[in-house]
Amino acid sequence: MSTQQAPIGSGFGPASTAADVIRGIDLTGKHVVVTGGYSGIGLETVRAFRSAGATVFVPARDIAKAREALGDMPDVILSGMDLLDPASIDRFAEGVLAATDLLHILVNNAGVMALPLSRDARGYESQFSANHLGHFQLTCRLWPALRRANGARVIALSSYGHRRAGIDFHDPNFQVREYDPWVAYGQAKTANALFAVALDSIGKHQGVRAFSVHPGGIATVLIRHMSQAQIDASEVFDREGRPIIDPQNNKKTPEQGAATAVWCATSPRLDGMGGVYCADCDIARALPSDDSTELHGVRPRATDPVAAGRLWQLSEQLTGASID
Incomplete structure (x- = not known):
């Protein structure tokens, strides 16, 4: 039976931090990979896992920047990787597999948001490629250690941005339709959620469970492609340019933003569960329709097992990666 898409009363909430949810959890001897683990919520995710005793691997497109950001955590293992470069994904995965036989947690956290149209070397649209396809390939390559x-648990960073669009299976890479950066972002975030649905269906029989996560609205480098008008309209900052923190209304600190992913990766309350979309350190409520105007909860497009299966097949075709 699949896990019900409904809150379970975790005891945590919108204001909980990664430090709150990791308290009492022992990860000594465990191995963890966190993509994007050197900025924003990824950095706080790494900090939480390391505080619980885990050995953490962080792939980085900019090694110098990552080394500086992780300067107070010198035992974190850094290696190069670019989610738009399939060869670099394979190299990173090979390095992890050479270092450990077991991978207990994979957090697919890195991503881009609403950037102008660009493509990877294969011609794939960059938001779909970086946010979804790159992580799909990485997960497949690391599968032996996860199994x-x-x-093991795999966490996919989705977003309430999934409300903006579903998957266009006929033109996922905007070869025909007009490009809209927010539609592309919505498609990528829906893909992240559907990836967890499909992966959990495959992995639960092999001891691997998957979850997708909405971290909350956090002022990070992801906003760098937004215009000033869009930033002002989002009400992320006050008049003095300081981030507005209002967890009940989806505006969080990086420490609060990291909490749901850390909870999904470590909470005993989720033992035997998977394939669900989580937010505010709990399983999110299922919304009745894709055109719901609510910012909390998850729309049917992001939990549909049929769409998840179609996306999995498409991802295999586009990347050449698969799970044995």
Whole structure:
């Protein structure tokens, strides 16, 4: 039976931090990969796992920047990787597999948002490629170590941005339709959620469970492609340019933004569960329709198992990667 898409009363909430949810969790001897683990919520995610005793691997497109950001955590293992470069994904995965037989947690956290139209070397639209396809390939390459861990969890960073669009299976890379950066972002975030649905369906029989996560609205470098008018309209900053923190209304600190991913990766309350979309450190409420105007909860397009299966097949075709 699949896990019900409904809150379970976790005891945590919108204002909980990664430090709150990791308290009492022992990850000594566990191995973890966090993409994008050197800025924003990724950095706080790494900090939480490391505080619980885990060995953490962080792939980085900019090694110098990552080394500086992780300067107070010198034991974090850094290696180069670019989610738009399939060869670099394979190299990173090979390095992890050479270092450990077991991978207990994979957090697919890195991403881009609403950037102008650009493509990877294969011609794939960059938001779909970086946010989804790159992580799909990475997960497939790391699968042997995830499977051997006998209880691994994979966390896909989605977003309430999934409300903006579903998957266009006929033209996912905007070869025909007009490009809209927010539609592309919505498609990528829906893909992240559907990826967790499909992966959990495959992995639960091999001891691997998957979850997707809405971290909340956090002022990070992701906003760099937004115009000033868009930033002002989002009400992320006050008149003095300081981030507005209002967790109940989806505006969080990086420490609060990292909490749901860390909770999904480590909470005993989720043992035997998977394939669900989570937010505010709990399983999110299922919304009745894709055109719902609510910012909380998850729309049917992001939890549809049929769409998840179609996306999995498409991702295999586009990347050449698969799970044995």
